[in-house]
Amino acid sequence: MSRAFQRFVIFAEMRTGSNLLEATLNSVSRVTCYGEAFNPYMIGWPDKDHLKGVSKSERDDNPLRLLRALWDKPNHLPGFRYFHDHEPRVFNAIMNDCTCAKIILTRNQIDSFVSTALARQTNQWKLNESETPVSSTVHFDANAFQQVFAEVEAFQHHLMRRLQETGQTAFWLSYRDLRDADVMTGLLHWLGRTDVERVEPAKDQVPQNPQELSDKVINFSEMEEELARFPRFSPRRLPSAESRQDLVSSARVTIEAGNGLIYTPIHGTPIEKVTSWLRTAGPLTKHFDQSTLLKWKREHPGHRSFTVLRHPLLRIWTAFKDLLNADSTKLRQIIRNTQSVTLPSDLALAEMDNDDLAETFASFLRFLQLYQKHTTPLPSNPSWESQSKILARLCQTGNIDYIFREANLSHDLPWIANLANTQNHPYTIKPTAIPRAIDKPHLHRMSRILYAPDYIQFGFQENPNEGQGKLQRSHATAKNRLPATTKTLPVQLPSTQSTKNNKDQNVILIHIGTQKTGSSSIQHFLRENHDILAGEGINFVSASRPWIDHNQVARELRDWKGETPLLDGVIKEIDQSDKTVNIVSGEMFFHPEVGRRLASRMPAEQKAKVKILAYLRRPDHLMESLYKQRAKTGAVRANASAYLENNRWECDYKQILDGYADGFGKDNIIVRPYSRKLLRDGDVVTDFIQSVGLPSKLEFKRSKPEDNPTFSAAISDLMGFCVRNTPLQSRDLNEFIAKLDWEHLKLNGDVYTREERLLLMKDLEGDLKEITSDYCPQLRDVFNYGDLKRNDAGVVAVSEEIMDSQKQAGRAVIRAMWELMKKDGK
Secondary structure (H helix, E strand, O other): OOOOOOEEEEEOOOOOOHHHHHHHHHOOOOEEEOOEOOOOOOEEEOOOOEEOOEEHHHHHHOHHHHHHHHHOOOOOEEEEEEOOOOOHHHHHHHHOOOOEEEEEEEOOHHHHHHHHHHHHHHOOOOOEOOOOOOOOOEOOOHHHHHHHHHHHHHHHHHHHHHHHHOOOOOEEEEHHHHHOHHHHHHHHHHOOOOOOOOOOOOOOEOOOOOOOHHHHEOOHHHHHHHHHOOOOOOOOOOOOHHHOOHHHHOOOEEEOOOOOEEEOOOOOOOHHHHHHHHHOOOOEEOOOOHHHHHHHHHHOOOOEEEEEEOOHHHHHHHHHHHHHOHHHHHHHHHHHHHOOOOOOOHHHHHHOOHHHHHHHHHHHHHHHHHHHOOOOOOOOOHHHOOHHHHHHHHHHHOOOOEEEEHHHHHHHHHHHHHHOOOOOOOOOOOOOOOOHHHOOHHHHHHHHHHOHHHHHHHOOOOOHHHOHHHHHHHHHHHHHHOOOOOOOOOOOOOOHHHHOOOHHHOEEEEEOOOOOOOHHHHHHHHHHOHHHHHHOOEEEOOOOOOOOOOHHHHHHHHOOOOOOHHHHHHHHHHHHOOOOEEEEEOHHHOOOOHHHHHHHHOOHHHHOOEEEEEEEOOHHHHHHHHHHHHHHOOOOOOOHHHHHHHOHHHHOHHHHHHHHHHHHOHHHEEEEEOOOOOOHHHOHHHHHHHHHOOOOOOOOOOOOOOOOOOOOHHHHHHHHHHHHHOOOOHHHHHHHHHOOOOOOOOOOOOOOOHHHHHHHHHHHHHHHHHHHHHHOOOHHHHHOOHHHHHOOOOOOOOHHHHHHHHHHHHHHHHHHHHHHHHHOOO
16 A cells, blocks of 8 residues: 655654654755644744744644644645643544654653753753753652653553554654664655655754763662562563553552552542551552552452542642642643633742632632643643542552542541451541632532532532531431432421521422423413412522523533533522422423533532422333424424434433432432323322422412423424424414314324334333332333233324324314414415
8 A cells, every 4th residue: 555644743752852853854855843833831842932823822722723734735744743741632633644644753761751850950952062961960750750651651552542543553763763864764765755865864963961870860779679660661662552451550559468458549639648558567569560460469369459539629629739839830831821720920829828829729620621621732630630530440450449538548447457457557647628728619619510420429528628427417317307208398388487597498399300291281380379389488499490491401401511600590599598498390401411410510508408300201102292292393304213213311211310319319309100090180280289298278370381282293293394494383383283173183102113112111121110119119000011012902003093194184284374374474
């Protein structure tokens, strides 16, 4: 296969000789290497603020713009250098471009690490023949080396994997190859420049630190000992497929005492405190690869493994303090200059008071929202990732027996030591408290939004400084008020006056539908009887409710962007309410992601009062009704099978209820059957009134809501066609056809075949049984599909009925169109 490279990228790292390679390539006509074009701290080269007409700020806003500009050089071979911590948003564009040659330059990582440390110390990054080298020595930091080693190797494995996935090969170079004219010539020929007979390496750059490592490293003996315990380190090796899992294994720490303990640290947690405790039991062993870790486990039967989590707000505060330290100068610069974080100058950092720190920290949290969406030029930083995400990666390389929280280490660490027959040393270090500077409600809320998976999966309180005892007491009280079998609201509604001073007893009821289960009737009832309900201590929340429902709030949570001003309005009204029950209602809340997102946004004190109410009907009936509703409004075209395939999640009740259970607890979910024979008095509004606990003797307004009948599939499809292709509105067509007293306008069982419905119900059967067991035994009758199994008469419309409905559909819709257009004079 002939190569047709039009451009190139040099994948390298600091102090690997990439400057020399760039100089060699730039010495060849019609070849240009544009430096480190996507270095987050500069653009191309130091002291440059533009490259190919694109400014640094413009590149940071849209890195693909610069990439296109660099490639736009006809009859030329353009390229640039790319390191593991460069702009991540262009990586896939590079890797998916098979006309872009990939050159991979590597160097012994210990040489590269020491050379980088020397360059930082002397500020001498390149050395020409006429310049004098600055002599210096450095101290080897094993932890820093391990961190850099892991990051670089992780990137190299990712790079190799993407090459494999896209069927590409790279040209591999080592540091020593750069001064070999034969290799450089081969590189240019591989790039397609066979017109170049020979390429001589650039001669204007000389090695800066040619001395032996022992002459450059102060603690050379200590470095040798550390590297000897680092089995994965090999000065010359290239990445191999077998070592991919080793990237995480190396982080583990073990002790030999007893049956042995394995500790897996997570960035930003109290690592030093835990390792100090481990040292009291014996020496530590580090730097494992997959094979040596497995060998250690075999040699230590009865061992135990654990990791430690930290409260998300405290953990990201730790990362923020690391950002403020002296070693993060360049990172502070880019965050300050390009990410709108209100960091003061480095000289002013030490002068910030608590208010300044809180304001700057809030700005940093807002930046992290963008960072998590991969819309910044900064590479991955494990200290900014969620602990749940890191833990998922760790578990890919081996199980972790126990997950501990920092707040409970004084109990948990001695306990696991005893379990592993290790000498029981007490852990006396007090857990780190949330500092006063950031112990503020808005910062707690921002942290909860940012790290919602950690709060939900690991049960972190929004404010841990409030203590665990209060939380346990409130849970016990809640259980006493609401036995799991009752599934009604745990309140005896007192008068409004008696609740004003007892807000702890308040309940927030969120009615989540589903759709086509009488939600509109319930909402009309709540709106009509707003004043009567208020007199009984019930508030139908007005905020973010333009008419009868809160579906705008639900859509805001579905279209998740982090900020939720509509929900915030609801939260504010509830916070100021003196009513016993505050009700929010919207069938659009019935969605797989909304439950967790809603829980992540609510303050802890409100979240503890939430009860979720849902009405469920048989899934095949729901999907038929939903299809007809959306078909007649023109939202979907006439293809029922495609609708079922694309929207099946709407009847995946368990997935949706699990989301709410994760966010609010299974005991706080009330599920009622939507079936006339099972609803109280056969009426969904009456059923709702009694579920809330309202006295039945009250006289409520019950005007009939707007008629929204379920027509035949044929009428629904034709109505949708009219809505999409004429000025007529679905509401007007619906109202006109509903008044026609014709046969065959309404028909059930005419959307899906018996086979389609049987397949759907069989697939959901296990989940439906679990829902019935967990929430409401009466659902057994609702979910029973024996009629489908038996093929009872009337379950599925027969062909004659469908043909009759199609004939009537055409007549009805044409009649409605004629009358409505005549009325409007169209």
